[in-house]
Amino acid sequence: MTITPVTTTDVTRRRLLAAALMTGLGAAVPISAARQAWAAPTAPGALRLTLPAPTGPHPVGTVPLHLVDTSRPDPVAGPGHHRELMAGVWYPARKTDGLPRAPWMTQGALQAFLADVGFPLDPALGPLTAAHTGAPVHRTGRRLPVLVYSHGAGSHRGDHTIMVQELASHGYAVVTLDHTYDAFSEFPDGRLTVPAEVPPFPGPRDFATDIRFVLDAVEAMAAGHNPDADGRPLPQGLLGALDPRCIGAFGWSKGGTATALTMLADQRIGAGLSIDGPMQPTITTDLDRPFMMMTADFTRAAMPDVAEFWTHLRGWRLNIQADGAIHKTYGDYAALVPQAGTILGMTDQQIQDMIGTLDPTRAVRIQQAYPLAFFDQHLRHRHGHLLDGPSTAFPEVRFIA
Numbered sequence: 001m002t003i004t005p006v007t008t009t010d011v012t013r014r015r016l017l018a019a020a021l022m023t024g025l026g027a028a029v030p031i032s033a034a035r036q037a038w039a040a041p042t043a044p045g046a047l048r049l050t051l052p053a054p055t056g057p058h059p060v061g062t063v064p065l066h067l068v069d070t071s072r073p074d075p076v077a078g079p080g081h082h083r084e085l086m087a088g089v090w091y092p093a094r095k096t097d098g099l100p101r102a103p104w105m106t107q108g109a110l111q112a113f114l115a116d117v118g119f120p121l122d123p124a125l126g127p128l129t130a131a132h133t134g135a136p137v138h139r140t141g142r143r144l145p146v147l148v149y150s151h152g153a154g155s156h157r158g159d160h161t162i163m164v165q166e167l168a169s170h171g172y173a174v175v176t177l178d179h180t181y182d183a184f185s186e187f188p189d190g191r192l193t194v195p196a197e198v199p200p201f202p203g204p205r206d207f208a209t210d211i212r213f214v215l216d217a218v219e220a221m222a223a224g225h226n227p228d229a230d231g232r233p234l235p236q237g238l239l240g241a242l243d244p245r246c247i248g249a250f251g252w253s254k255g256g257t258a259t260a261l262t263m264l265a266d267q268r269i270g271a272g273l274s275i276d277g278p279m280q281p282t283i284t285t286d287l288d289r290p291f292m293m294m295t296a297d298f299t300r301a302a303m304p305d306v307a308e309f310w311t312h313l314r315g316w317r318l319n320i321q322a323d324g325a326i327h328k329t330y331g332d333y334a335a336l337v338p339q340a341g342t343i344l345g346m347t348d349q350q351i352q353d354m355i356g357t358l359d360p361t362r363a364v365r366i367q368q369a370y371p372l373a374f375f376d377q378h379l380r381h382r383h384g385h386l387l388d389g390p391s392t393a394f395p396e397v398r399f400i401a
Contacts, residue, residue: 049127049339051104051162051332052364056169061093061135061235062102066188067177068229069213075200076181084229085210086185087177087217088157089238090168091144093135101128104158104332108186112194113156116184121340129158130165137237144173145246145379146218148269150207151176152253154195156184160252160275160331166368172375173242177214179207182254188230204281207258211249212266219244246270248375252331253277256293260309263287271378273371275330279309290316290378292387294370296325296356300400316378318387319400322366324358334363362396369394 054060065087072083088102104127105113111123137144147167151159157176164174178185181196195201202210217227222244226234248271251259256277263269264285271290278298282305291313293306299321300307310319322329328337338360341351355363373386385391390399 048125049104049336051127051129051165052335052368054130054166054169055368056092056166056171058092058138058169058171059096059135060090060129060131060165060168061096061099061133061137062088062090062129062131062168063134063235063238064088064188065175065217065227066229066232067213067217067227069210072209072213076196083180083210083213084187085177085180085213086157086187087175087214089221089234090131090164090174090176091235091238091241092138092168092171093132094138094237096132096135099132099135102131102133103128104161105156105184106186108190108192109156109184112186112192113184116194119340120344125340125343127336129161131168134235136235137241139237139241143222143243143246144171144241145248145375146242146244147172147174147375148211148214148218148247148249149174149176150211150249150251150255150258151179151183152251152255153182155182155252158332160367162332162335162364163250163367163371167372167375170372170376175214175218177210179210179255182207188232204254204257204261207251207255208261208265211258211262215247215266215268218242218247244268246379248272248379250275250371251277253298253327257283260287260291263289263291271375273374276327277306278303279305281305283309283312286312286314288315290374292317292370292374293319294330294367295319295321295400296329297327318374320370321398321400322358322363322394323396323398324356325363326356328354329356329358329363330367334358334360334367358396362394366394366397370397 067085069083074081074083110126114123151157157178167174179202180193182202185193220227222242224239247269249259249269250273252275256274257279259272259274263272274293276296276298298306300310333355337355338351373384376382
């Protein structure tokens with residue numbers, strides 16, 4: 001087992017999580033103790049963290065994919081090696097009886113993540129998702145619309161599982177991917193990679209190239225071919241179930257920028273959603289397909305690059321913002337940090353410093369409702385009213401003209 005080394009010379013966005021935690025806990029948990037606490041046995045009575053259940057009519061299945069892009073050499077891995085990615089496919093399942101629920105992260109990746117950020121939580125408390133590994137696909141005679149998810153800097157493909165399993169429960173196939181060397185990722189042979197802080201590390205354009213390669217894998221599965229590099233069998237009904245003519249994409253932070261860049265380079269994506277993406281490097285090319293932005297920290301008022309990108313959206317466009325939301329509000333942290341805070345004895349203020357002042361339950365409902373409404377409208381042509389303007393059901397959500 002190998003772990004890509006991480007230098008300590010630069011501070012990346014994921015370090016802010018540890019900094020906020022250590023500042024919040026103060027003398028109650030010394031930093032030296034916090035760095036070791038995650039490896040200690042689970043505290044008596046501590047409960048596993050949980051994610052909110054999806055609201056759709058279908059149970060959810062998932063399967064991991066090990067993908068190798070033989071067109072791209074990997075300079076980090078060395079001569080003869082090519083770009084490797086871990087991905088996951090989430091989909092509506094036909095039956096899930098007796099099948100295990102998939103973890104939020106694999107054990108090795110979660111352990112590396114907690115150790116790196118210094119979050120003093122036992123990895124045994126890591127949440128399970130609503131998805132059942134290897135469940136057969138629910139087939140209706142129509143192919144499944146496909147969404148591709150791209151995570152933020154220094155994160156992992158499970159970071160927005162609340163959104164992913166919500167969309168899958170409503171009939172979408174969602175492909176999530178780890179951007180190797182900017183993700184906590186574990187390969188089938190036990191190799192681990194963690195985010196690097198020195199070149200060559202993947203930028204937004206590299207993320208976009210990863211996404212386009214995943215689109216190729218989607219087309220392969222749609223044509224009945226298994227793209228898994230190890231030839232592991234796929235769940236019953238998955239091959240031939242995906243619709244390569246009905247694809248959307250979404251991403252958080254750096255992944256939101258990558259979503260926009262991918263759409264500019266690849267016509268296969270029909271609609272895109274950026275979850276607080278900074279839109280750097282500056283995008284100056286027009287985009288004529290539907291695009292929605294859920295902003296928090298990276299607003300048009302605060303970020304010239306986001307404002308510039310907005311002017312180049314020539315098709316249907318929408319910018320919404322939830323009052324009290326910060327960068328980490330739109331994601332699984334909204335549900336997980338309050339639970340972890342209870343275990344660690346954090347105050348309400350310390351938790352708000354990490355996930356904002358928006359009520360966590362409301363944050364979850366917003367991230368379940370708005371992405372679904374967007375993709376339903378633009379991929380399935382199911383026009384509801386949620387995106388027409390401010391809603392009494394979501395008074396926190398503002399429409400930014």
